[in-house]
Structures are given as C-alpha cells and as structure tokens.
Amino acid sequence: MVGQLGHPRQVKPLRLGVADAGEVLTLQRAAYVSEARAHDDFDLPPLLETFAEAQAALESCLSWGFRENGRLLASVRLTVTGHVGLVTRLVVAPDRQGAGLGGGLLLAAEAAAPPEVTVFRLFTGSKSVGPLGMYAKHGYRETHRTPENNHELVHLEKARVP
Template structure:
C-alpha cells in the first residue's frame, strides 16, 4: 500500500533509507553520503514540508520517495526500498504513485553513475538522461528527466 507519509513516520523512513543506502556507500567508497548522515529531525521536516510517499507492508514501512514541486517540475529524491523488499516492485509502485499524485509537466532526478539498478529502473519508468555532473574522482551524478 502506498500512502502519504506523516511526521511520525520519519524514524521508520530514516531506518529504511539508511539500510537502502549502505550498498550505495559501499559502491562509491563513501560512508558519509548525505542519506546516511541525515537526522530524523531533517527527515521529519521534509515530511512536514513536502511530498513524501511511503510503501507499507504488514504495518511496516518498506520504502519511500520524496517529491518537491518546483514550477512545472517535480524534483524526485531519496527513492528507498528496504533491502529485503528490493526487486519486488516497491520502487516502481512508489514512483508510479508519485507520478500520479503530483501535477507536474516533468520529473527530474539524479543518481550515481555506478548505480546500474537505479538507472535501469528509471529508464524503464520513462526517464531519459539529460546530462552528467562530475562531483569528484569517484562520483558522477547522472541527471534524468521524465516528461
């Protein structure tokens, strides 16, 4: 079930986020990527101020995604799925729900260049690469757009 997150979900969302991003941190050799060092208070503020959807299964938050409208564009961020739920369509369901619930002409997001699973998912959902942004020696962001 996909539904809008509330402030009380911040702790569970952060737990899923940290579990989901451990593999990204290992992939890029950086244990201090922002999703891993974000605080529960920061997540709570995002939930209160923006659009955060959560996937719930058997009473447990198993995934979430953030959307932030900016003009006619929705900036998509922090798509996370609990590691034991990955590959079961949770991420696709979250993204489809975000696309349906936010009125926007385009949806923009980015992911790391080595994150092949993420890139496959986004391309399957209709996102196309717009440009790459080299952040440092070990990380290049791949920017994608749908719409």
C-alpha cells in the same frame, strides 16, 4: 495486504509525514548502504541525514510509502517547484528489493503529483547500476552529469504524460 503488494501498482500509496520520519530514516540508511559501497563513499547525503533533517524534509515535501502489516517497506519524496517535480530518496527495504516495489512507488508518486507538475526530475550516482536501469525502464532519460566527490551524479528527466 501481502498479496496486494505482489502487485504494487494496484496498491494505493500512503502519504507519509513528519510522524514517519524515524521509520523513513531507518529504511533509508539500510537501503543506501549498497549505494555507498558501490561508490566507495559512506558520506552520501541520505546516510548523513539527521532525524531533524528528515523531519524538516517530510514537513516541506510530499512523501508516499508502502506498508505491509504496519511495516514501512518503501518510501519516496517529491519536491514541487513550479512545473517541476523533483523525485528524491526512493528507497525499498533491502530484503524486498527487486520485486517491483520501487518502480511501483515511483509510478504512484508520479500519478499523485499535483496537476501543475509537467516534468519529473531526479538524480542518482553514476555507479548506481540498479537504479539507473529502473529509471530507464520507467521512461527517464539522462540530461546531464555533475561531479560529486569521487564519482558523478547522473541527472534524469521524464515528461509527464497527460
């Protein structure tokens, strides 16, 4: 499994659900500290999400993750509304970032999305240099910005390639 994760695009993502909420929340809080520091805002929604809210989210959306020897290394959520797939909460364990897991899971979630999805949307903070670079690398283009506390949210979109 370790070797396979060196090539994350070749690893099938695991579906995550309500039973994974505790691990997802722990991973999410660890991962988002860097974004909180970048934006000087420790009240980012991913850091404030409660266990009950995480359970409810995982009940209602699609979610996938990568595990290695049981440890959850990365997770992502996809909420489908009509033909739109909204990608949220893409996170990778801090000690495993920069090795392709985040991009690999993003592409895996796109591939696993229901057939009615023709466009993927997501948003990230304007000071999220790493995520903005990663999303651009994977074909996402900015559509607009909205104000958010002391920064902006950058909204991005990518058409699904049939």
